[in-house]
Amino acid sequence: MFKNIEGYPDPTAGTAMSRVLKEYKQRQRRRFAAKNRRKIYVVSKYAGDVATNKENAVRFCRYVIDRGNMPVASHLLYPQILNDSSPHEREMGLMFGLALLALCDEVWIFTENGEISSGMKREIEEATQLGIPVRQLDLEEI
Known part of the structure; x- marks a missing residue:
């Protein structure tokens, strides 16, 4: 039970506070819910200078997040699980x-x-075949 500043039970204030907190939490869930964010597939270079390219990919994902979207960056995930040097595993990752x-x-x-x-x-090419909108950005733009 909610108690007032003097320590006495105050069910009216307790109910009001409970409702305010519930509404606040619902707004926050809606605001940050992944299902409400557009899913953006991040395409960037991985091979070559892998360390720099990974760093850039993380920066690109942050750019996507900062614009209210959810990044999907498979090239940050699958090379950690699969062997990119193996043609079979590289193809599986792709x-x-x-x-x-x-x-x-x-x-x-x-x-x-x-x-x-x-x-x-x-x-x-896959995005084009599926009719998914494609947007190109250069490093200098972000």
Whole structure:
């Protein structure tokens, strides 16, 4: 039971406070709910300078989040699980990524000087075939 400042039971104030908190929590859940955010598939370079490219991919995901969306970056996930040096496992990772891409609302391509790798090209082609909107951004834009 809610007690007032003097320590006496105060059911009216307790009920009011309970309702206010409940409404606040509901607003917060709606505001941050993943299902209300657009899913953006992040396409960026992975191969080559892997350390720098991973760092950039994280930055790109943050860019997506800061715009109220939910990033999907399969190239940050699957290379940690699968062996990117094995052609079979690399292909499996690409297939998993394309399956995730199909669930997204948009594809955002992040490039440096417009450079697109072969893996990125496959993702762009898949998005085009599925009719998913594609947006290209250069490092200088973010």
